[in-house]
Amino acid sequence: MTVPAKMKAAVVTKPGEMKIMQVDVPAVGPNDVLVKVKATGICGTDISIYTGKYSADKLPLIPGHEFSGVIAAAGENVKGFAVGDAVTADINMSCDGCFYCSRGRKLMCPQFHQLGIHVHGSYAEYVKAPAAQLHRIPKGMSFEHAAFIEPLSCSIHAFKATDITIGSSVVIIGAGGLGIMHTQVAKLRGAAPIILVSRNQKRNEIAVKMGAVDFLIDPTKVDAVAEVRKLTGGRGADYVIESVGTPETYGQAFRMVRPGGSIAAFGITEGDATIPVNTFDLVLSELTVTGSCAGVGTDWQDAIALLQYGRINPDPLFSLKVPLEELEDALKLLMTDKNIMKIFVCPELTERVVMA
Template identity: 45%
Template sequence: MKTMLAAVLHKPEDMRIEEVPVPAIDDHEVLIAVKRCGICGTDPHIYRGHFPVPFPLIQGHEFSGEVAAVGSAVTAVKVGDKVTADINISCGKCFYCRMGQKLFCEDIRQIGVHINGAFAQYTKAPETNVYKLPEDMTWEEAAYIEPLACVIRGQERANITMGSTVAVIGAGPMGLVHAQLAKMNGASSVIISEMNQARIAKARELGVDHVIDASKQDPVEAVRELTEGRGADFVIEAVGAVPTYQQAFQMVRRGGTLVTYGAAPATAVLEIKPFEIYSKELTIVGSYAGTYDTWLKAINLISSKRFKPGDIISKTVSLHQVVDGIQEAIHNKDTIKILVDTNL
């Protein structure tokens, strides 16, 4: 086991399936044989050069796998264990790490973003980042732990309250999860806005209270009609585009909370009126990624079967089809979530 197959991104839109060395591990690291890896919304941004990364890079950060080898000091897991890993590797020494905010670590390294990830047959992670999983959890379910942890983080940052009205913009793989978790968190009415007909159908299938077809009606007006003209208590932007962020500001009620969850391009600029934030006493919450306890919560939620990743996964492709999968994620919005099976 000296080499493996991996999808290596050499520059924007230049990804090749290559034979590369299997990652070497130190005493405190775990080598993981990747079983499944999701194509995240960030992956097309990286692939197209819209997200700054080092080259060459093996992308892929939503993964599940089996422990293939452990460093001499590793005690938490053993060879053969079913695992996933928190992708956020921090230094543990800087101001932010000591404040319990490792996402802002001054030397943060994210698997599949800053360092090689799981669009490969093997990847590695520090023992402290690896989570052992229940044996009855499927590889597909386990590959959804990372995105679910991110959504849990966003829900907790918003502090969604019982009996509230929650509007979600975008019925993609994140927006649909936000809608489901908002209901679990006690929202009395969940509204989702979407233009794509396949995603609209999926939202209805999942039981979202009100599904707005934004291709046929003004979503801002529709939300106001559903809330006696006020707007929603909580608005979650899960698209990452300037027009939908503009909608979000118009959709939230006075005294409400806006969650900026969708990842817009780093160069995107949004014009806002400070007076509106001031006069409406808006709470604006950013939510970037899951970490710490949100991973355990995601594992437990999937284990409970209250959240079922299979409801959102559209298809599975082979490692050799990763580029096709990324292209489909970019161009075919009928496809909601794609997984990569490294064994195909």
């Protein structure tokens, strides 16, 4: 595979400004590979980078972290992977030697950084990744499914933190792509019933069609907390997964969980958001709250297995495929039209493709 010197990339130059530019193809170190990008899923984090809410100190930056592609070049020390291999990469990088890394908690590493969030990512024709981060894409898996491994790994990570058991009641607040994925993973975990709380009708329809939702609660029509209690013998749910990211919905999570139950904090709020928690209840109810920030390590292998063997089919979430030049429009579309779900950016594409 011949690699050119320059490539097309979408660069966030300052908050609210994105430019399609010709930039140098990243130089590959001895332990890195260069991946020719096939697909990148747009994530809420990309919107936060574009608007300046996140990673503003890293600009100019090429975002993009839910990606798949084909190895175009490999450094001299790279073993086990070769040019032409279809891959994705765990975006979470750390020092591997500190207190946290040695305990398998790389997300807490002082040197923790993510590809496409803190260093250049995949909204470009090529992206550089350390070979140690690579995962092979199974034969027959589409590049869109492969680009979905990253977000699915985040859902799986949250479930491992909560340790949801068979037959337990689970409430998921929020029907974003990941909220809907949580319903799917909850079903695989054996949860019953699975209750989804969401106000978006189109997303609710998709979630129900995907077959893992037992009860749907529209909080604009009913008192969601009262409804959850009604569905769980008056107790509240065994587990509540907050997947919206507002103080209001976090407050609801505390009122929906039963004594002795567990809340999974997943939705990302504003950086300074807080909620009042009744500490008396917290102690007497023996509540558990688990935070969960990203899928790492084996979460990626688990996500690959679920997609490879058809345990999860995310196709109903896939709205559009667009060329790199349309990324900024796609970001704006996602900010204004909540009926659009996952959009993929494909550098080799010349025009927009409607997927669902």
